[in-house]
Amino acid sequence: MKLLRYGPPGGEKPGLLDASGAIRDLSGAVPDLAGEALSPEGLAKLAALDPASLPAVPGTPRLGPPVAGMRNLVCIGLNYADHAAETGAPIPKEPIVFLKSLGALSGPNDDVVIPKNSRKCDWEVELAIIIGTRATCVPEEKAMDHVAGYAVGNDVSEREWQIERGGSWDKGKGCDTFGPVGPWLVTKDEVPDPQDLSMFCDVDGQRMQEGSTRTMIFGVRTIVSYVSHFITLHPGDVVFTGTPPGVGMGKKPDPIYLKPGQTMRLGIAGLGEQTQRTVAYGGG
Incomplete structure (x- = not known):
């Protein structure tokens, strides 16, 4: 479904x-x-x-967003071997876990707001796991019992705030509108192998990311089990699982970052597509 x-x-x-x-x-x-x-x-x-x-x-x-009642919007960092390589980061020995603010959650085609004073906004197409039943300290062999299905996610990121401003990654990840999810939840019975899904992200019609969940370092089963040992997962919780190569930060010879007036289009095979327009911050 x-x-x-x-x-x-x-x-x-x-x-x-x-x-x-x-x-x-x-x-x-x-x-x-x-x-x-x-x-x-x-x-x-x-x-x-x-x-x-x-x-x-x-x-x-x-x-x-295709689910309601979310308590946790969990993300896994540097979870694609080819993405870690483009950023020059070592392969993690354990999943890197961080949280997005629930205020970042938005619909799949809602505008993405470039925050005030931001200079380095970036895109990240990701496979999102949607939790169906409460999971705490779950062994890997039972992890999939707690998965309702999957969706497309865009882990929009402000790289200066994430990397250059000290502290955790969270302040570069949790801005309003930085967590589009959807267009729909595809139940897991329609996704025979979540570790074999092609994915892409275009910006203004130019292909920026093209990859596959085959290059994930830690797969869905491992991620759900691992996170559940630190954070109890509840029905409607979403776990972003990392992004393939092609993010703006990794572009050579010079990084490319988002500015107002651009269009992101991203999708995952069998899970649908999202389209977001970037707009300037208009708050006080």
Whole structure:
């Protein structure tokens, strides 16, 4: 299944993408795509529905993040061997774990705001794991039992703040709009091998990133187990799993960074695509 949430920010409704690509309203079947709805039993109930029996959603509504009720937006750094090489970083011996602010979460096609005084905003297409059931201290052999499915993520990053300003990575990762997720949650039964998915990111029509989850250092199973020993994962939590090569920071001879008025288009095979426009900070 491809599950989604549509409508204005804060007012999203649950939906399902049918075989024809039309959105069907799930609000009569489930309050939201959160909690028990993401468990194996909850997903089985949704899968048993006849999409044709659900109300069709007219037009092309805004898509929000495909899950609600998130407590943690976890990220794994330097998790692709070829990306680590382009940054000159050594291969990590254990997963590098950091958190994005939940305020960074946004819809797959929402604008990305270049923060005030930012000079080095960058893109990162990533496979996002969506948690379906509570996971704490989970062994690797049972880790997949806690996965509801997958989505596309963009781990937008301000490199100066992440790397050059001291302290943790978090302040370069958690800005408003820096965590687009979607367009939908694809349930894990439709993704036979999450370690064999091609992925890309274009900026203004130019291919910047092209890679595959085959080059991940730590796979999905390992990541879920590892993180669960430090952070209890809850239904609706999202784990970004790292990015392939081609980020702006790694471009030669000179890095390339985002500026207002650009368009990012990114996607992962079988999981859909996102398109975001970059806009200037307009706050006080």
